[in-house]
Amino acid sequence: MNKDFLWGSATASYQCEGAWNLDDKVESMWDVYLHENNLENGDNASDFYHHFEEDLLQLKNGGQNAFRMSLAWPRIIKNKEGEVNSKGVDFYRKILQCCLDKDITPFVTIYHWDLPQYWEETGGWLNNEVSYAYQKYAKICFEKFGDLVDLWVTFNEPKWFVSSGYLIGNYPPAHKNPQEMIIAAYHVMLASALGVKIFKEGGYKGQIGIVHSFTPVNGVDDSLETRIAMRYADNYCNNWILDTACQGEFPIDLLSELNKKFDLSFINIKELDVIKENTVDFIGLNYYARALIRPYSNGETVLVANNSGNGGSNKVIIKDWFEQVFDDPDAIYTEWGTEICPLGLEQGLKEVWNKYHLPLYISENGIGVREDVTVDEVQDDYRISYMNDHIAAMMNAMDDGVDMRGYFAWSTFDLYSWKNGCEKRYGLVAIDFDTPNLLRKPKKSYYWYKEIIESKGKKIER
Numbered sequence: 484m485n486k487d488f489l490w491g492s493a494t495a496s497y498q499c500e501g502a503w504n505l506d507d508k509v510e511s512m513w514d515v516y517l518h519e520n521n522l523e524n525g526d527n528a529s530d531f532y533h534h535f536e537e538d539l540l541q542l543k544n545g546g547q548n549a550f551r552m553s554l555a556w557p558r559i560i561k562n563k564e565g566e567v568n569s570k571g572v573d574f575y576r577k578i579l580q581c582c583l584d585k586d587i588t589p590f591v592t593i594y595h596w597d598l599p600q601y602w603e604e605t606g607g608w609l610n611n612e613v614s615y616a617y618q619k620y621a622k623i624c625f626e627k628f629g630d631l632v633d634l635w636v637t638f639n640e641p642k643w644f645v646s647s648g649y650l651i652g653n654y655p656p657a658h659k660n661p662q663e664m665i666i667a668a669y670h671v672m673l674a675s676a677l678g679v680k681i682f683k684e685g686g687y688k689g690q691i692g693i694v695h696s697f698t699p700v701n702g703v704d705d706s707l708e709t710r711i712a713m714r715y716a717d718n719y720c721n722n723w724i725l726d727t728a729c730q731g732e733f734p735i736d737l738l739s740e741l742n743k744k745f746d747l748s749f750i751n752i753k754e755l756d757v758i759k760e761n762t763v764d765f766i767g768l769n770y771y772a773r774a775l776i777r778p779y780s781n782g783e784t785v786l787v788a789n790n791s792g793n794g795g796s797n798k799v800i801i802k803d804w805f806e807q808v809f810d811d812p813d814a815i816y817t818e819w820g821t822e823i824c825p826l827g828l829e830q831g832l833k834e835v836w837n838k839y840h841l842p843l844y845i846s847e848n849g850i851g852v853r854e855d856v857t858v859d860e861v862q863d864d865y866r867i868s869y870m871n872d873h874i875a876a877m878m879n880a881m882d883d884g885v886d887m888r889g890y891f892a893w894s895t896f897d898l899y900s901w902k903n904g905c906e907k908r909y910g911l912v913a914i915d916f917d918t919p920n921l922l923r924k925p926k927k928s929y930y931w932y933k934e935i936i937e938s939k940g941k942k943i944e945r
């Protein structure tokens with residue numbers, strides 16, 4: 484483990500900041516959707532907005548040298564005309580400066596799902612204009628924060644916000660329309676490439692990557708049918724993001740399959756060139772689970788898992804393609820139905836490395852559980868064993884030559900887990916959301932992680 488290896492933990496703006504309408508921040512699509520549907524929201528979340536100094540000090544005291552965060556577009560840009568909110572810019576500059584003062588490397592995601600509502604109202608990711616608006620927003624980020632940041636991420640997990648927002652319907656804008664999912668997927672990948680383009684053209688320092696919710700695909704057997712189903716699953720779960728961002732091309736067999744059933748006339752050849760020419764420098768992988776796949780069995784519903792348990796229903800109909808197995812008797816599942824499978828990470832990292840040969844980060848990994856945080860110290864031995872086994876898997880992959888640059892635990896402290904609310908806790912630090920000042924207390928895993936980092940990974944049991 485070299486000395487520059489990043490050992491950190493991760494957050495996302497909407498999930499931790501709170502202050503949803505403070506200092507001229509405008510509404511995001513999540514604010515509106517959760518308010519309108521009367522669902523648990525992130526209005527206050529972990530109130531990182533007012534606690535960031537203490538939280539970053541705690542991260543530092545926990546031995547960590549990196550912090551993954553995201554920038555909220557609606558905090559930075561006030562309207563479609565692109566008016567910059569200087570208070571939002573100041574807020575993020577303070578956080579980033581605070582990181583640098585403490586020798587913490589910030590790993591900064593430009594878009595972690597909180598689209599400004601004013602863009603959602605124009606059609607959101609179904610509107611081609613939004614890809615170009617994203618590019619302008621990204622440019623503002625590079626200009627305003629470029630002196631403080633070396634590691635940029637265009638998008639967090641296109642798969643989940645696109646599939647959940649346009650196909651499954653459990654995230655805003657809550658549509659259930661496969662044609663729309665395809666259009667949104669195209670616009671997001673285009674926006675990512677446009678972000679890379681403006682970054683390279685501007686000559687800003689550092690590197691730019693993408694973060695993918697990584698689902699390595701395994702098959703139930705070795706038959707040809709299963710292998711074909713696995714390819715469909717891999718295209719659906721991984722390739723449309725990683726091939727496109729890293730090699731500049733949507734998988735051609737996926738396009739030809741989609742072309743049989745859907746209208747692809749919205750695809751613009753010039754934009755495909757932009758995608759081709761602007762690939763990423765590194766890959767961040769959020770790993771929660773693999774997918775075990777069997778061929779489509781002609782039932783009415785084909786299940787495509789939400790592997791990170793990102794809230795709501797997991798059922799999607801994708802006929803003719805593949806099915807995901809959820810009741811593998813040999814598998815261990817979390818209380819939220821996510822399979823625990825460190826071996827999937829090890830195999831998957833090797834596959835991704837062999838395919839793309841780009842530096843890799845684990846940008847999220849963790850376990851979500853219900854916990855009693857009124858105790859002095861949460862004894863989260865399950866989290867310790869979960870992290871131990873996944874870090875060990877990562878180290879095995881490194882031994883086999885995979886170029887790993889960092890590991891980020893999800894999450895730095897307890898925060899709002901989208902549709903699951905604050906009950907689903909992932910933090911290394913507990914937050915008692917019932918106390919007026921949102922009391923923070925490190926869990927046992929926080930101290931364990933500190934020891935692991937100080938040992939440069941040597942204390943991991945393999």
Ligand code: GCO
Nearest residue numbers: 495639640791792793900901
């Ligand atoms: C959760 C998830 C996380 C976050 C994250 C994804 O339930 O909170 O497991 O992975 O949703 O925002 O990038």
